[in-house]
Amino acid sequence: MNRYPHILLSLAITIMAGCKGQNDYDASGTFETEETIISAEASGTLQAFSVEEGQNLKKGTQVGYIDTIQLSLRKKQLESQIEATLSQLPDREAQLAALQTQLKTATRERNRMRNLVEADAATRKQLDDAEAQVDLVKDQIKALRSSLSVSTTSIRRQTSPLEVQIEQINDQIAKSRIVNPVTGTVLSTYAEPKEVTGVGKPLYKIADLSSLILRAYVTGDQLPAIRLGQQVTVLTDEKGGEYRKHSGSVVWISDKAEFTPKTIQTKDERANLVYAVKIRVKNDGYLKIGMYGEVKLKQ
Structure with a gap:
């Protein structure tokens, strides 16, 4: 019968040690990351789309394209309109050729x-008439050149709106190419090839998982001990009740207090108001979004 008190004492010590181990941290929270939802920038049939969940994509990788046949046809139509308009440009050399010939004759x-x-074989009046004829032809050439310049400018201005429309179509065609804008891992996909998509419709969600953010909460008493750039130890659960240690850096501290989230326990469980902090942790492949983590402010 004497062995039972010893068993109970050992059990109590074990429970107390376990409770102490559970509270051996200063703050706790969950891991999150900055997620980016990539949406379509054009409307039409999704002719190709090669994105799968869990796929690692680099920035600048083309992952699909949207049908551009109608855009291409519209572009050809505008190019034909520009060509037809420019065909109305006057032939400056041809229209000036006759007056240039008259000028040469008048000059001779x-x-x-x-x-x-x-040689006293002609009167001064005849010479004045000849010089007046030269000046007249020169004035006619000057007037014709001015008229041709105005006409050319007017016709070219008619093509300006068409050229702007072509630039807009080129931009739409470029946006029909689905190019991944950030390096990261695909978290979710929202579209399939051959589906009809539209501007702003989500296609997939991606995030950089090379490092994650642990959003933890500390009490007001702990706040003076935290500073931006501070190195801390982050603990995550491992098999056998052990902890995996990670090194983290404080990248953000809230300047406003908030009520303790129901799913979060802090070191001082009696505190009603806490401050959120973000700790960036390099991901060794073990960390996952939503995973629970604990923080020790002193390494």
Whole structure:
């Protein structure tokens, strides 16, 4: 009968040690990450889409494309309209050729009259008439050039809106290519090939899991002992009741107190108000989103 008190004493010591081990941390919380939802930037049939959950994607990788046939046809139509409009441009050289010929003739006639006047074979009035004819043809050439310039400018301006529309279509065609914008791991997919998608419709969710954020909560008494950039020890559960240790860095401290979340226990369970902190932990492949973690402020 004397052995039972010893058994009860040993059991009590074990329970007390277990309780002490459970509270051997300063804060606790769950792991999270910055998730990015990639949405379609164009409308149409999803001709190709090669994204699977758990797939690692690098930034700049094309993972699919949306049908662009209608956009291409619209672009060809606009290019044809521009070509037709530009065909109305006046032929400057052809229209000026006749006046240039008249100018040469008038210039020769003036020079001939000048020689005749010097030889007293023609009157001064005839020379003045010849020079006036040269000036007249020059004025006609100047006026025609101005008219042709105005006409050319007007026609080219008619093509400007069409060129802008082509640029818009080129942008839409570029956005029809689904290019992964961030390096990370695909968490969820929301579309399948051959489905019809639209602008803003989610396609997949991705996150960088190379490091995770542990959002933990500390009491006001603990707050003075925490600073940005501080190195802390993060503990996660392992088999056999052991802890796996990770090194973390404090990257954010809330400047506002909040009520203790129901799923979170702090070192001082009597405190009603706590402060949220974020601790970045490098992921060795063991950490998962939603996993529970504990923090020891002193390493």
